[in-house]
Amino acid sequence: MTAxxxxxxxxxxxxxxxxxxxxxxxxxxxxLSDTLxxxxxIARDGLAMLFDGSLLKATGQTLVSAAAxxxxxxxxxxxxxxxxxxxxxxxxxxxxxxELLRPIPSVxxxxxxxxxxxxxxxMEYSVVSWATFWPFLILTHNALRQIDVRLIEVSRxxxxxxxxxxxxxxxxxxxxxxxxxxxxxxxxxxxxAVTVEIAANPQGLGLxxxxxQEELQPGRMLAYLIWLGVLGWAINYFLLLFEIRLFxxxxxxxxxxxx
Amino acid sequence: xIRSRTLDIVLGVAGxxxxxxxxxxxxSYELISRVFLPGPAATFRSLERGIxxxxxxxxxxxxxxxMLQGWLLASVxxxxxxxxxxxxxxxxxxxxxxxxxxxxxxASAIIPVAIAVVGLSWKMVLFVVVFxxxxxxxxATVHGFAHVEPRLVxxxxxxxxxxxxxxxxxxxxxxxxxILAGMRLSLTVALILAVVGELLTGELGLGTAVLHASRxxxxxxxxxxxxxxGVIGLVSNYxxxxxxxxxxxWKG
Numbered sequence: 001m002t003a004x005x006x007x008x009x010x011x012x013x014x015x016x017x018x019x020x021x022x023x024x025x026x027x028x029x030x031x032l033s034d035t036l037x038x039x040x041x042i043a044r045d046g047l048a049m050l051f052d053g054s055l056l057k058a059t060g061q062t063l064v065s066a067a068a069x070x071x072x073x074x075x076x077x078x079x080x081x082x083x084x085x086x087x088x089x090x091x092x093x094x095x096x097x098x099e100l101l102r103p104i105p106s107v108x109x110x111x112x113x114x115x116x117x118x119x120x121x122x123m124e125y126s127v128v129s130w131a132t133f134w135p136f137l138i139l140t141h142n143a144l145r146q147i148d149v150r151l152i153e154v155s156r157x158x159x160x161x162x163x164x165x166x167x168x169x170x171x172x173x174x175x176x177x178x179x180x181x182x183x184x185x186x187x188x189x190x191x192x193a194v195t196v197e198i199a200a201n202p203q204g205l206g207l208x209x210x211x212x213q214e215e216l217q218p219g220r221m222l223a224y225l226i227w228l229g230v231l232g233w234a235i236n237y238f239l240l241l242f243e244i245r246l247f248x249x250x251x252x253x254x255x256x257x258x259x
Numbered sequence: 260x261i262r263s264r265t266l267d268i269v270l271g272v273a274g275x276x277x278x279x280x281x282x283x284x285x286x287s288y289e290l291i292s293r294v295f296l297p298g299p300a301a302t303f304r305s306l307e308r309g310i311x312x313x314x315x316x317x318x319x320x321x322x323x324x325x326m327l328q329g330w331l332l333a334s335v336x337x338x339x340x341x342x343x344x345x346x347x348x349x350x351x352x353x354x355x356x357x358x359x360x361x362x363x364x365x366a367s368a369i370i371p372v373a374i375a376v377v378g379l380s381w382k383m384v385l386f387v388v389v390f391x392x393x394x395x396x397x398x399a400t401v402h403g404f405a406h407v408e409p410r411l412v413x414x415x416x417x418x419x420x421x422x423x424x425x426x427x428x429x430x431x432x433x434x435x436x437x438i439l440a441g442m443r444l445s446l447t448v449a450l451i452l453a454v455v456g457e458l459l460t461g462e463l464g465l466g467t468a469v470l471h472a473s474r475x476x477x478x479x480x481x482x483x484x485x486x487x488x489g490v491i492g493l494v495s496n497y498x499x500x501x502x503x504x505x506x507x508x509w510k511g
Binding site: 008010011012013014015034035036089092093094095096097099100101103104105106107108109110111112114115116187190191194195198199200206209210212213218221222224225228229232233236 | 267294354359360365368370447455469474484489
């Protein structure tokens with residue numbers, strides 16, 4: 001208990017020191033006020049955006065795009081992962097195609113999405129779904145390969161049909177790894193959504209960041225940045241907690257399946 | 260029975276042919292308008308024009324150069340700082356929570372800050388590429404140092420090694436697999452950020468080429484650019500995987 005407290009105390013010292021140093025520096029050198037802002041100003045601007053609703057609106061737009069893209073990527077990626085994980089011929093036929101398509105950087109698709117859908121939610125979640133499709137495909141495929149062969153044999157002995165085998169044996173056995181895929185992809189979806197907004201799509205937190213910079217509002221810009229950090233960290237933290245809760249009793253290597 | 264390896268190759272090629280066939284069918288029946296999806300023939304003609312006649316070569320080199328410069332710079336910085344943090348458990352206790360907080364932050368979110376401080380130029384793009392691709396290697400280096408075999412740490416104490424000697428003789432060699440894994444991830448990030456930077460600044464590069472093609476409804480050039488970016492990703496990934504194998508060969 002005290003050890004944990006000491007650890008967390010030491011972890012807080014560095015960021016607090018940085019903030020204090022920044023505050024002091026700005027108190028004596030108020031020149032950079034168009035490009036950067038002292039922490040007190042960031043906090044004031046952040047609270048102002050929170051109360052006038054603009055921060056929540058932008059967050060909502062980003063999260064909706066990220067979630068929609070994630071959902072499409074998850075369904076398509078998991079389905080494709082099951083197909084190549086269960087059928088050996090499909091696995092071999094898809095192998096090179098996957099190797100060729102996967103390295104295409106998701107941001108390269110931004111101009112294509114722009115051409116196809118114009119500005120708005122669709123162009124954003126289409127890019128997110130491309131980016132999240134691959135981790136789901138790969139991790140589902142891996143999860144299925146790592147299922148204990150004895151489980152499959154048991155299901156054969158019990159005379160399960162293929163559908164029942166997938167539903168009753170494979171899906172539950174692969175579930176912890178599938179959840180890990182989900183947790184990793186949630187972070188990725190948020191990153192890609194914000195990147196699309198910064199590069200092209202005029203909505204959400206990415207737009208907020210870019211617009212604050214253009215309007216010479218460094219306080220707001222940095223408040224957006226810190227909010228984005230808190231958001232990403234919090235989502236990952238709670239999914240990790242949830243994952244440990246859900247699967248701690250059956251992962252063979254203890255609670256954490258984090259890589 | 261055909262040998263398994265041969266079957267892999269036959270089916271792998273078949274998969275690619277099926278993909279191209281589907282692509283051709285979809286476009287020849289115009290299931291998707293050609294404005295958005297040109298046929299494979301038109302795309303490869305555009306790709307050929309770009310490479311053979313050289314229209315896309317300067318852009319391709321510019322993007323590769325930007326990616327590699329930023330990545331190399333980031334790797335040096337990341338390994339240096341990562342070693343210094345990783346070698347001391349006190350530094351880790353103070354700094355690791357901050358690093359963990361910064362890790363999930365989208366690297367592209369630093370772009371507006373970089374524009375504000377550096378201006379909208381190639382320097383900004385390089386800064387963003389370096390900043391974004393520092394993290395995977397930095398965290399991997401710290402992780403590698405934190406997981407050095409305890410007996411080796413004891414040995415270094417017995418030999419009364421200095422911190423610096425420990426970093427070069429024990430820490431770094433032990434962290435090499437982690438560092439290489441981090442550097443692979445960093446290279447992917449570097450390519451992504453180079454392209455985002457080009458989309459925003461209009462600096463010479465494939466990102467800019469692709470954006471212009473999209474603005475002018477030249478879908479075949481757009482797809483040619485995307486394919487080239489995919490090839491850069493593929494080749495750099497394979498190159499590093501090969502390098503990994505050679506460097507880590509001693510580990511067995």
